Amino acid sequence: MTTDTPTDVFEEHRPVLLGVAYRMLGRVADAEDVVQDAWLRWSGGDRTAVREPRGYLVRVTTRLAVDRLRQIKARRETYVGPWLPEPYATDFGDTAPDTAERAELADSVSLAVLVVMESLSPLERAVFVLREAFGYPYADIAAMLDRGEPAVRQLAGRARRHVEERRPRYDVDPVRRRALTERFLAAAAGGDLAGLIELLAPDVRLVGDSGGKARGPLRVLESADHVGRFLVGVAGKGVPDAAVRFLELNGGPAVLVLSGGKPDSVFQLDVADGRIRTVYVLRNPDKLRSLPAVR
Incomplete structure (x- = not known):
């Protein structure tokens, strides 16, 4: 034994x-x-x-x-410019979760949800994570945080309402998101502004996180025309010795752009009703170091 x-x-x-x-x-x-x-x-x-x-x-x-x-x-x-969470690898390989499990995963680690959770207090965030992502009973959470159970229930209710009011409803189906991501990449890289704008929702937003350590927008860009022109302009400048890889981050498909074999940027899209609603661009090199090795 x-x-x-x-x-x-x-x-x-x-x-x-x-x-x-x-x-x-x-x-x-x-x-x-x-x-x-x-x-x-x-x-x-x-x-x-x-x-x-x-x-x-x-x-x-x-x-x-x-x-x-x-x-x-x-x-x-x-922090310089918009702040986004660091990308988190969620590639399960042959054990990838089914649609229901993937939706549950995206609810707790997607960039959109994590951004909303940033506005919670530390205790609200702890209660929300333990309850919504890991399913702990209120009594257990109360013991973990050394708080009374009524107080924990109040924190949980407040956090849940806050997240539900601000959490966007997006399509988490990986096949549809991957297909739209591929079309997005082809249009942007090919300088096809009209084709790109067709993929974007009229009120699309682009959130770029460079932390002031790489080139990137220092404010959120809005509207299909503005976002489309920005992306085509960026693609037109090119990346030295560029390579592109698809991988799964934060419960959904993402594009990793490499420059000379090193991570240069990550793109991820939020999709709803067949259109791109949000484009996330991560370029802060400090946030790209934890990405898995690309074979």
């Missing part, structure tokens, strides 16, 4: 802990730092009274993430 070591136990739950931390913080590096801090507390603490390791580790990770979120919110107030 073998006994799992503290390392074995922690590694078994690491994916869940990283999922909690990423949804809380919107940045892979911050999430990994929080999970590492949770490991230090787990490996160096007294585990004799821990009856349910997963619950204990989720509690530690959530509390650490709340503290980290309070710190980084001040940092984001001085």
